[in-house]
Amino acid sequence: MGSTPTPVTQTTKPELTPEQKQIIGLAMPGVTQFASKVPQRYGGSTVAGFDPSQTAGQEMALRAAGTQGEVASNAADASNYYLDGRIWDPANNPGLRGAIDAAVRPIGEQLTEKALPAIRGEAVTTGNFGSSRQGIAEGIATREASRAAGDTAAKIAQNEYETNVNAQLKAMGLVPTVQQAQLAPATTTSGVGDVRQALQQALLNEQVSGFNYDEWAPFLQSKELIGLASGIPGAGATTTGSTPQANPLTSALGGAAAGASLGSAIMPGIGTGIGAGAGALLPFLLR
Secondary structure, eight states: OOOOOOOOOEEEEEOOOHHHHHHHHHHHHHHHHHHOOOOOOSSSSOOOOOOOOHHHHHHHHHHHHHHHHHHHHHHHHHHHHHHHHHGTTTTHHHHHHHHHHHHHHHHHHHHHIHHHHHHHHHHHTTTTTSHHHHHHHHHHHHHHHHHHHHHHHHHHHHHHHIIHHHHHHHHHHHHHHHHHHHHHHHEEEEEHHHHHHHHHHHHHHHHHHHHHHHHHHHHHHHHHHHHHHHOOOEEEEEEEEEOOOOOHHHHHHHHHHHHHHHHHHSTTTTTHHHHHHHHHHHHHTTT
8 A cells, every 4th residue: 555645734924024133132131121021000099188277077977966966956946846836925925925925915905004093083073983884984094994905915816926936937947048158168178188198199190100100101102113013014024834745556557558559559569568667666656
């Protein structure tokens, strides 16, 4: 049996232009440096801490929170007090009781010190003292005095509602504004700290960016150079290959057949055998 035929092989090698070789040569030191060490991380925190003004503002806000709570609690107590129906009972509201007494007192004094003595004096003068006429007159005077006292008390209660209660309710409506005002110093102080912290963060970011640039700049430059070289048209390519060698046995058989045919044509009979033998030896002689 003959040997197995060698397969066909082909290799293509691209050729670089002188410019490409020059650029690649400039890029290789950066690539080598990048491959020889691991890029380092920035040796510290990349987040700026609280500015002292921010810390001070936070403390002020915490202190203001207690005062804000007291304001809200006082507003709730006032609301419950003025919305409770018992406040309109003079027995439960000393202030209201005092205002009514002060307003009603002159009416009672007018009745007992002037109106009733006048009626009784007239009755004595006319000889009707103790009569029904005197009683009717005193009853009318007492009724009018009681009516005036009642009207006065109602008016005082109404005035108190329209003035004191309305003012208190309006004050309670201002509770959020008051609480916000209590927080204003802390907000202002913290705002100054926010600006300062933002500046520190920007400076820190600049420092981190510079550190990362120093770590990656050689490699990035080499990467750009290699990309630039890749964009330049190449000088071409060189292709190399090999052809398969023929099987000697197969070639011998083919040569024998061809030689026999040729020998038979030249010299019938004996020429066939001579041509076949010569054709079979030819491939071995030409190797």
